[in-house]
Amino acid sequence: MTVGSQVKTTLASLKSAQASLESFALETQNQEAKKMFESAAQTTQTVVQQVESRVQQLENEEPQFKGF
Structure with a gap:
């Protein structure tokens, strides 16, 4: 696995985690938990x-990483 693909995989995981956190905030009734x-x-x-x-920087430096 190349560095470019590892960074993009990490980015996808971060976006998924962010979506989960936002979902938890919407679903909870506990105001303290919602704020957290x-x-x-x-x-x-x-x-x-x-x-x-960083992904943009990688793609500009190494065109072969585009589209992965």
């Missing part, structure tokens, strides 16, 4: 944006 899930989802979003930036 929302905060974790926001933190994950920041990481997703950073990793997406």
